[in-house]
Amino acid sequence: xxxxxxxxxxxxxFLFDYFILAMGLNIQFGETGILNFAYIxxxxxxxxxxxxxxxxxxxxxxxxxxxxxxxPFPFSLLAGGVAAMLMAVVVAFIxxxxxxxxxxxxxxxxxxxxxxxxxxxxxRLFNGADGLYNVPQPMAGLFHLTSNAFVxxxxxxxxxxxxxxxxxxxxxxxxxxGRTFRAIRDDPDVASALGKxxxxxxxxxxxxxxxxxxIGGGLIIQFGGSFNPxxxxxxxxxxxxxxxxxxxxxNNVGLLVGALLVETLLIHLPAFLPDIPGHPGLIExxxxxxxxxxxxxxxxxxxxxxxxxxxxxFQVPTDELIHRDGHSVEAPVIDTMSATPxxxxxxxxxxxxx
Amino acid sequence: xxxxxxxxxxxxxxxxxxxxxxxxxxxxxxxxxxxxxVPRNKITALIGPNGAGKTTVVNLLSGALKIDTGKVxxxxxxxxxxxRYKIAxxxxxxxxxxxxxxxxxxxxxxxxxxxxxxxxxxLFNIFFRPRLLQRExxxxxxxxxxxxxxxxxxxxxDNRASDLSGGQKKLLEIxxxxxxxxxxxxxxxxxxxVNPALxxxxxGYILDMKAQGVTVLMIEHNLNVVERICDNVIVxxxxxxxxxxxxxxLRENKEVVTAYLGEIINAGPSH
Numbered sequence: 001x002x003x004x005x006x007x008x009x010x011x012x013x014f015l016f017d018y019f020i021l022a023m024g025l026n027i028q029f030g031e032t033g034i035l036n037f038a039y040i041x042x043x044x045x046x047x048x049x050x051x052x053x054x055x056x057x058x059x060x061x062x063x064x065x066x067x068x069x070x071x072p073f074p075f076s077l078l079a080g081g082v083a084a085m086l087m088a089v090v091v092a093f094i095x096x097x098x099x100x101x102x103x104x105x106x107x108x109x110x111x112x113x114x115x116x117x118x119x120x121x122x123x124r125l126f127n128g129a130d131g132l133y134n135v136p137q138p139m140a141g142l143f144h145l146t147s148n149a150f151v152x153x154x155x156x157x158x159x160x161x162x163x164x165x166x167x168x169x170x171x172x173x174x175x176x177x178g179r180t181f182r183a184i185r186d187d188p189d190v191a192s193a194l195g196k197x198x199x200x201x202x203x204x205x206x207x208x209x210x211x212x213x214x215i216g217g218g219l220i221i222q223f224g225g226s227f228n229p230x231x232x233x234x235x236x237x238x239x240x241x242x243x244x245x246x247x248x249x250x251n252n253v254g255l256l257v258g259a260l261l262v263e264t265l266l267i268h269l270p271a272f273l274p275d276i277p278g279h280p281g282l283i284e285x286x287x288x289x290x291x292x293x294x295x296x297x298x299x300x301x302x303x304x305x306x307x308x309x310x311x312x313x314f315q316v317p318t319d320e321l322i323h324r325d326g327h328s329v330e331a332p333v334i335d336t337m338s339a340t341p342x343x344x345x346x347x348x349x350x351x352x353x354x
Numbered sequence: 355x356x357x358x359x360x361x362x363x364x365x366x367x368x369x370x371x372x373x374x375x376x377x378x379x380x381x382x383x384x385x386x387x388x389x390x391x392v393p394r395n396k397i398t399a400l401i402g403p404n405g406a407g408k409t410t411v412v413n414l415l416s417g418a419l420k421i422d423t424g425k426v427x428x429x430x431x432x433x434x435x436x437x438r439y440k441i442a443x444x445x446x447x448x449x450x451x452x453x454x455x456x457x458x459x460x461x462x463x464x465x466x467x468x469x470x471x472x473x474x475x476x477l478f479n480i481f482f483r484p485r486l487l488q489r490e491x492x493x494x495x496x497x498x499x500x501x502x503x504x505x506x507x508x509x510x511x512d513n514r515a516s517d518l519s520g521g522q523k524k525l526l527e528i529x530x531x532x533x534x535x536x537x538x539x540x541x542x543x544x545x546x547x548v549n550p551a552l553x554x555x556x557x558g559y560i561l562d563m564k565a566q567g568v569t570v571l572m573i574e575h576n577l578n579v580v581e582r583i584c585d586n587v588i589v590x591x592x593x594x595x596x597x598x599x600x601x602x603x604l605r606e607n608k609e610v611v612t613a614y615l616g617e618i619i620n621a622g623p624s625h
Binding site: 168171172175176177179180182183185186187189190191192193194195196197198201204208250309311312313314316 | 442443454456457467468470472475476480481490499511
């Protein structure tokens, strides 16, 4: 029975964690139109930095890594988020000032590959191909939990973190800032012609999204206690894309649905299924194919996702305005324009000239 | 220097001075020394045959393209090759030849996004000054609804902009520019592809803008409209300024007739 709950709460953890990751990618891609194919690199950096600051000094251990501050949770997690943001600043200055759409995407994929090779091969950074392990359990000194109890506990912690981050993200996307992000997504030239400094807003979006990526990555290493390059192959970015495309780009509820379907049900649930007799590991490959097919089907049949971006309706501020559609009110007082011109307006102007 | 304030609409002198600007694409000189002034609080038409460089000039003035040589001043400010969002913040707004609505936003949101500097675009204000945001958003909402009412788009306010017809998109683009409170509004063929009744309406809106102190520079092929609403005309041919003046005067100008008006006169009455 304890095993069952271990599985269930592992799935719950990944549901919430990928919800956080999906929110981060969504603000970049879904809201601002930045095709960040290096997203998994930001997740990985968040994970590594969270792990490296949580661990004690590497001197005298079998691992090699920088930092080693013994930093407690949640500060270690915040460090991971901030590290991903710092990388976002560098990446944004390299890419966003000059590149757009497909060219931007290609450069970001390249940067992701470069980062992967550097971390994989420069062992002194984050222990190379072996990655970090033996990362201390968060708040272990406080609660002394068994490993099963820890899974339940940390899945709940991740749920609370996801809830807070959902609240923050909703505030941002519903604000005029979110509206400007979506204007830039729809047409950066028009946004620029309206006085919006496109790079500044894209940078802001990159920073927010990368912070979410870093936190999501940090939670992964805090949950499992280890993280290595096999966990963030550059193709993993497309899993997060699948989450937001299946769930619904530009809709936070859709992201939760996407995280449930893609990450929880399609990726992690099959990992707990027994192997097909005579074909060990086959399920994993079938799983990858199912995700690919799901992505294609969604893009063909329902590109807006299962829960599409909603139309933002505004409450009309006064009763007078509410009745306008019924043509039952007087012409409004207009401070910038006179009342609606009629077809005779130009003729009247001609008369003045004459 | 702050870029958040419009150039003064009340000052003396032309609002825009364009001195010998050039722009080449490969070997083609699209703009080849165009020089003109746009008088303040007037409606000026920019006319010329196809390929004369009119849209390129608008792109150069608004910062969408880089000027090769020459100078542009908006009021007393040199805006030559300034970043386009900074030019916009100085009060120079534009529309596009083919309407470019923000398709994923509603009609109302297209207007709400237009005010150049909004407190709600700052993360700090979103979380720490919610009342300021609410106040600003309410003001913008009221103003946007009034403008939509004026432009006959009020009932469509919650529709996605991508769902509008061609004529409605033209109106949306102009109303969005008005929402941004321009000092100088560049309109790139605002009457193109719209029905005669809407042409009349748009003409009326442009006259209203002038009455509100907005200077308009519009590319227009419909000489009937130009004659009726424009105070001044700039004729562009082969990237150069051929002549400036009132249309009635330009009809007497042999060069202008040969380069542009002749085509239209020979083609029959203006539309």
